[in-house]
Amino acid sequence: TNSNDNVQIILSVKFIGYHQYYINLDTKMKVGPENSIKVGGTYNILENSGINYDVNGSKRNYITSLAFYKDFNFLNNIINNSPYPTYEQFIESLYMKVLNRKSDSSGLKHWVNHFLLTGDKRKIIYGFLLSKEYANNYTRSLYRHFLDREGAPFHVDNWSNLFMKNRNHFELMRGFLASDEFFLKSGKTYLGFVTRLFQKVLNRTPTAHELNGWVNYLIETNNKMYAINYILFSKEYANNYVRSLYQHFLDREGAPFHVDNWSNLLIKTRNHYQLLQGFLVSKEFWLKAVRF
Numbered sequence: 001t002n003s004n005d006n007v008q009i010i011l012s013v014k015f016i017g018y019h020q021y022y023i024n025l026d027t028k029m030k031v032g033p034e035n036s037i038k039v040g041g042t043y044n045i046l047e048n049s050g051i052n053y054d055v056n057g058s059k060r061n062y063i064t065s066l067a068f069y070k071d072f073n074f075l076n077n078i079i080n081n082s083p084y085p086t087y088e089q090f091i092e093s094l095y096m097k098v099l100n101r102k103s104d105s106s107g108l109k110h111w112v113n114h115f116l117l118t119g120d121k122r123k124i125i126y127g128f129l130l131s132k133e134y135a136n137n138y139t140r141s142l143y144r145h146f147l148d149r150e151g152a153p154f155h156v157d158n159w160s161n162l163f164m165k166n167r168n169h170f171e172l173m174r175g176f177l178a179s180d181e182f183f184l185k186s187g188k189t190y191l192g193f194v195t196r197l198f199q200k201v202l203n204r205t206p207t208a209h210e211l212n213g214w215v216n217y218l219i220e221t222n223n224k225m226y227a228i229n230y231i232l233f234s235k236e237y238a239n240n241y242v243r244s245l246y247q248h249f250l251d252r253e254g255a256p257f258h259v260d261n262w263s264n265l266l267i268k269t270r271n272h273y274q275l276l277q278g279f280l281v282s283k284e285f286w287l288k289a290v291r292f
Contacts, residue, residue: 085289087115091124092292094280097249098128100137125280129273130167135160139172146176146200147185169272170232177201177228190218194227201231203240233270238263242275249279250288 085093091111095103111124128134139159143151151159163172176182177197186192194214198206206214214227231237242262246254254262266275279285 085286085292087112089292090121090286090289091115093285093289094125094128096292098125098280099131099133121286122277122281125277129276129280130164132160132164135163138169139163142172142176146173147179147181167273168270170270173201173232174225174228177232178225183224190215193218193224197227197231202234202236233267235263235267238266241266241272245275245279249285250282 088108091108092103094111095101095107111127114127115121115124136156139156140151142159143149143156159172159175162175163169177200182196183193186196191211194206194211198204198210218224218227239259242259243254245262246252246259262275262278266272
């Protein structure tokens with residue numbers, strides 16, 4: 001109905017998704033950011049999925065959908081195919097990008113409901129990153145990458161429990177790289193160890209100068225852990241890791257300036273989690289959830 005500049009819209013929908021935005025029904029364009037307040041301006045804060053909003057002290061044709069729905073084509077059409085994802089799509093993106101699998105129905109429902117109750121993306125992201133499943137997957141990836149084999153379930157469980165206790169990716173990598181098995185797979189020589197260390201951590205072979213320098217150092221000291229730490233905490237490793245996050249989470253290359261900033265943070269904190277959380281909580285990752 002429309003009287004005295006009043007607008008009432010009633011939708012009958014099946015509620016399972018989530019959206020927040022403002023819509024000007026006259027122009028069919030998005031007119032305000034999420035959760036924004038601009039008293040006396042062109043928009044004001046709106047209530048949950050409702051009608052008759054005051055803007056500049058008078059009634060205007062605005063609606064916000066804080067709605068839960070399965071088929072959101074109607075809403076997308078109103079705002080000219082808005083790229084904003086549903087909560088369901090965001091949760092699915094976390095399953096695909098953090099746990100490397102599609103969601104199961106019970107898990108998806110659990111996290112969507114959690115999002116509905118809290119509206120807190122960070123807590124949900126933490127839930128995925130701090131999960132036993134993530135720890136198991138990360139441990140298995142180290143077995144495959146560093147030792148070229150699958151890990152026995154008992155050993156995977158032990159390593160993943162350690163990982164969940166100390167929350168440090170570097171510690172697990174150091175444990176694998178310093179293992180007798182890694183040295184054995186390197187041919188039990190310092191030459192092979194240094195070569196394999198560069199290949200597995202930096203994804204390249206060492207230069208002749210690097211190879212000779214590290215082999216001579218190891219002959220003198222037998223301190224493999226120092227070499228491991230030097231390579232793992234290097235700027236080169238940090239840059240490579242940050243570039244992999246851009247590719248994996250955002251499907252693009254990172255600008256050199258931003259790559260440098262993120263890699264400096266990793267070197268300073270020695271905490272992969274801080275970078276993972278930063279990428280996953282970003283607006284760009286949220287918007288790219290429409291892929292799922």
